Amino acid sequence: MRQFLLSAPKFMVFAVPIAFLAIFFFYPLLSIFQVSFAPGGQPDLSGFVALVTRPYYRELLWFTTWQAALSTVLTLLAGMPAAYAFARFSFPGKTLLRAVLTVPFVMPTVVVATAFLALLGPRGSLNGLLTVLFGPDAPAVNLQHTVTLILLAHVFYNIAIVIRVVGGFWANLDPQLEEAAMVLGARPRQLFREVTLPLLMPAIGAAALLIFLFTFSSFGVVLLLGGVRYATIEVEIYQQAVNLFNLPLAASLSLVQMVFTFLLMWLYTGVQARATVPLNLRSQVAVQKPARTARQRFFLLAALGLPALFVLAPLTALVERSLSVGGEWTLQYYLTLSEAQRRSIFAVSPLVAVRNSVLFALATTAISVILALLSAYLLAPRRGEGRRGLWRRVLDPLFLLPLGTSAVTLGFGYIVALDAPPLNLRTSALLVPIAHSLIAFPFVLRSLLPTLRSINPALREAAAVLGARPLGQLREVDLPIIARSLLVGAVFAFAISMGEFGATSLIWRPEWPTLPIVIFRFLGQPGVANYGRALAMSVILMSTTALAFILIERVRVDEGSEF
């Protein structure tokens, strides 16, 4: 029982993430639900009635679910070979490649839609290539407004999750386990199925869950690439809340989305906690070797080359367009970024927008990492505790809920709830990193938990026997082992903040415009020049982010002991 009832100081520490969620998530959400379901004190259940009676909403839930499930499976399939390559091989340009493959994560959907159409649209490069190869009668490909394009975009956005979350965990798996199985006569396929895959399950599960949540609440991709035929619950919530101001219906849909998310999390976290076995995780430096045989080299080329091509093609299309005016190469769009709006009160030099975005992203990363560390220790069971602690199994999915919640619902909640001291934050720039952290912190937590749960408790006991106090145990035993997953989480926290637009568009301050906001403002005005400037700003966003990723990867716990 000792571990079950937390001591007072421990409780204070663990109360931080719970308080953060309570103040900035549940309180605003309950406030907007109260306004929506009981305006003026009278209960209004018209939203639920509409949900149940109109078959359209069943179709909506069905489409939202199956496209998310299919996107998840496709992303896993596309990312696993690359995850293996990153985990087990060393090769030149590894950090750079990993950074580039993560860049899609921050790209605004409007810009990605443009890039995809430039490649796969009716007059896209793919059709150009087909014409060159097969003559003018070549079959034309037009993926605009198809489910295929939605799925491709989801893979494009999320492949980095597989590579980093699974690859990072894989890198630390002790190869001796696999070697032992091989000595015992296991064939490669058998080895993968019976040894490697079960060991990887916690990380694969975490990655799949995150991808599912992101695509389940997909907004821009479905709206822009899917055309009028397809909508997710998230799209419908925006439509009901903003255009039709039907708050009872919007809130009902939000609630359905959240309940669905919670149930899924509940299932997952139950399985996840049991799937984890204590492992002797190894430093990845000891594990990674360069490709030696021709077969290994070919594998590396295919496993890394194909995803790289897939991710780089749209990004390159954007760079190329931002640098050309009427077929001529020029820096014109970059040079006129601030000039274009010089007289305007919204004039933002690209450097200021970069500074703002980076500062918000750093703040988001700091907040998310601290919150995730605290909650990870709250959620990871102590030795001897077994599967006790129902509250832990409730808390775990609760922490993930912000990922499955509509931005506009929460944004409206802020307007209603955070309007009086001491929480009068409605027009504060602080709300931006707070809102970003709500999305980023569950991500860091997910990335952290598989590793933390795998730490062999014997290590902590040994440290305790040797006289290490709890904080010492944390620093000397846990931190070196979880550092890698913490960094993976930090990279994504940073990326989520750099690219976030949905929530930001409702709460940004004119004194602190972010890169996605500036891009969006350029795209709101006609003229080829504004389009070019939006693309130029996107390239700046891409480069800043890639650079930041590379710098973050340089962070090491201590030389020699890195994992």
Place this chain on the structure above:
Amino acid sequence: MKISMRWVLPGVLVLLLVACGTGGQQNGTAASPTEPVTATEQPEGSGERLQLRLVTHESFTASEEVIAAFEEAHNAELVLVPLGDTGAMVNQSILSVNNPLGDVLFGVDNTFLTRALEADIFVPYESPNLANVPERFRLDAEHRVTPIDYGDVCLNYDIGYFEEAGIAPPESLEDLTEPEYANLTVAPNPATSSPGLAFLLATLAHFGEDGWQGYWADLRENGVLVTAGWSEAYFDNFTAGGGEGSYPIVVSYASSPPAAEGATAAVTSDESCFRQIEFAGVLRNGKHAELAQAFVDFMLTPEFQEDLPEQMFVFPVVEGTALPESFQQWAQVPENPAEVDPAFIEANRDALIADWTNVVVR
């Protein structure tokens, strides 16, 4: 280069503190990280600068010197509170009516006007400068809102495309259903785009409550492409938008051609355009009502009105306002735009969109 983990967190925190400290000072407009707290209204000229908070949509902008002139004349500081698109701004203002996010609002248009008026978020104010605004722009007899600018949502076409193809450019809504214009038109979805809804309203006014569905069915037959938003239609699918588009006719604004510097033109025949009028209003329960009224007056002065076209690609409502050269040369104003009563729009928005979806999508 290796960065030790133990320096990372403290380093980030120091950086943030420094940045927050300096970031606030180098901006003229308020960058206080918390909501500005102004105790009581000071009489003008008493020395202390008041903060006037302007709730607006994400597209609002103005010239720096124009805003500075207002701030100086009234010893005030203008703080902008952008709240997303027009719908999001109106809804958030309704949700916060008892404790508004600002003193004055700019940007509610005739498609959202009735929603805002029914929620009673404005205090009536009749600006003396309204005298120079033609009657047709004044949609609220009680002066809860004041018209500031307008823009006409019209078909735009790529002049070069039609010259090259040897086809006459479209001259009316009806033309788009003719065989020679098959697969040439791209329009934003009225469910997700405000110009999309405006164009639907133009067809409603032109073809009548029982005729517009048939027109859209014909458009669909004739291969109209529907996109989620205006920027996707204009930049990605319009031949003169900058992208790789293949549609030479797009739903946009009559004020878009100046931005395309003459490469495009608008169709402005009778009832083929829908006029969006943007209004400003003094917010109920705001802190500085007098200053808010002064800002409404200011938005109707020549200074602000002349600044509107090149900042927001809209037309000034005050008669006789000088237009910039690019607008004189390329912008068009339809003489007889379609008219739809704002109350009708608010009451039927849901049904119109549902009908449209049935005709065009299902």
